[in-house]
Amino acid sequence: MPFRNRYTGLIDTYRDRLPVHDDTRIISLGEGNTPLIRLHNIPDMLGKNVDIYVKYEGLNPTGSFKDRGMTMAVTKAVEANSKAIICASTGNTSAAAAAYAARAGIAAFVLIPEGKIAAGKLAQAMMHGAVIIQIKGNFDDGMRLVKEVAETAPVTIVNSINPYRLQGQKTAAFEIIEELGRAPDYHCLPVGNAGNITAHWIGYCESSSASVDCVTEACTFCDGHCKYAGGPIVSNRPVMIGYQASGSAPFMRGDMVDDPDTVATAIRIGHPQSWNQAWKVKEESKGWFDECSDELILSAQKLLTEEEGIFCEPASATSLAGAMEDIKSGKIKEGSTVVCTLTGHGLKDPDTAMKQGQSTFVTVDATLQSVEKAILSNM
Numbered sequence: 001m002p003f004r005n006r007y008t009g010l011i012d013t014y015r016d017r018l019p020v021h022d023d024t025r026i027i028s029l030g031e032g033n034t035p036l037i038r039l040h041n042i043p044d045m046l047g048k049n050v051d052i053y054v055k056y057e058g059l060n061p062t063g064s065f066k067d068r069g070m071t072m073a074v075t076k077a078v079e080a081n082s083k084a085i086i087c088a089s090t091g092n093t094s095a096a097a098a099a100y101a102a103r104a105g106i107a108a109f110v111l112i113p114e115g116k117i118a119a120g121k122l123a124q125a126m127m128h129g130a131v132i133i134q135i136k137g138n139f140d141d142g143m144r145l146v147k148e149v150a151e152t153a154p155v156t157i158v159n160s161i162n163p164y165r166l167q168g169q170k171t172a173a174f175e176i177i178e179e180l181g182r183a184p185d186y187h188c189l190p191v192g193n194a195g196n197i198t199a200h201w202i203g204y205c206e207s208s209s210a211s212v213d214c215v216t217e218a219c220t221f222c223d224g225h226c227k228y229a230g231g232p233i234v235s236n237r238p239v240m241i242g243y244q245a246s247g248s249a250p251f252m253r254g255d256m257v258d259d260p261d262t263v264a265t266a267i268r269i270g271h272p273q274s275w276n277q278a279w280k281v282k283e284e285s286k287g288w289f290d291e292c293s294d295e296l297i298l299s300a301q302k303l304l305t306e307e308e309g310i311f312c313e314p315a316s317a318t319s320l321a322g323a324m325e326d327i328k329s330g331k332i333k334e335g336s337t338v339v340c341t342l343t344g345h346g347l348k349d350p351d352t353a354m355k356q357g358q359s360t361f362v363t364v365d366a367t368l369q370s371v372e373k374a375i376l377s378n379m
């Protein structure tokens with residue numbers, strides 16, 4: 001068996017399709033190259049002939065897809081001699097920013113909404129030594145403040161309004177195409193700021209033979225940093241579907257939401273930063289937006305853990321929750337291939353998970369008899 005080259009991250013892998021130079025110092029933690037897992041039991045349960053794959057982005061170094069964008073954003077910040085990065089975050093951006101800043105040897109400032117960030121994400125930001133500024137407001141307030149403060153303070157914004165973030169994130173589409181040999185028919189994502197759905201569309205457009213117009217279009221998404229070159233070219237592009245949590249669904253309301261609320265804290269965003277781009281993605285791909293209740297989101301999260309052995313955080317399960325509804329209704333057609341992005345790992349939010357796992361948790365005396373009884377009564 002031949003030796004395999006050590007995987008050194010997505011910038012090294014897709015260098016010719018990303019805005020880096022030969023002598024750029026790459027700040028990487030080996031992000032990307034995440035598994036595309038074919039679901040077995042859930043499609044059977046749905047009783048529909050649909051091939052569902054999940055792209056398990058929770059297996060990135062800090063446990064979410066944010067690493068794909070952060071390796072690019074921090075690499076470019078360091079290239080520009082920046083000594084500090086800043087972001088507003090519902091949690092995962094701050095975890096990624098903190099880790100990549102530590103790797104680069106620069107400072108990270110993160111603004112998080114008080115009391116609304118999952119325990120795992122906060123622990124990461126703290127451990128990596130970010131300066132955590134907890135604000136008495138939500139993500140949208142944080143985002144506004146970050147933009148304001150960056151006008152004067154010597155800090156680089158690494159939220160997805162930083163065009164390099166989307167450039168890194170588009171590589172998820174490249175990986176999917178390489179594994180399937182084509183683009184899927186449908187690609188489902190949870191939508192918060194809508195940066196990721198935009199980034200995926202850029203990736204698909206850059207890989208499409210029918211893409212001449214769209215690459216140009218996509219370039220307007222990312223400030224002219226799109227660089228098309230090489231890579232496998234396929235003839236199709238997916239229909240893009242964005243799902244939001246009902247309590248935080250500006251794309252469904254057609255307007256900003258001032259007081260978003262959902263158990264899926266990663267998408268608790270009422271003023272999406274990539275608003276215009278996401279509408280364009282929907283139009284160009286002939287896709288749609290829809291919403292899922294918190295109850296539906298949590299039941300999809302549980303189903304995935306119990307039936308497939310895959311643990312994602314609540315926001316991530318929104319893609320599968322929505323896809324299942326659209327498969328059942330026939331809006332997603334039989335015979336098609338569907339990819340659902342699972343944006344973050346389940347361990348990010350242990351509190352929400354443990355509230356759901358109560359039914360299989362029993363406490364008994366430390367005797368053979370009680371343990372036997374617990375087993376037999378739960379068979």
Ligand SMILES: *Cc1c(COP(=O)(O)O)cnc(C)c1O
Binds near residue numbers: 192344
């Ligand atoms: C950031 C994030 C999202 C939302 O992605 P956007 O690009 O803001 O739409 C969804 N799920 C998880 C786990 C996230 O961390």
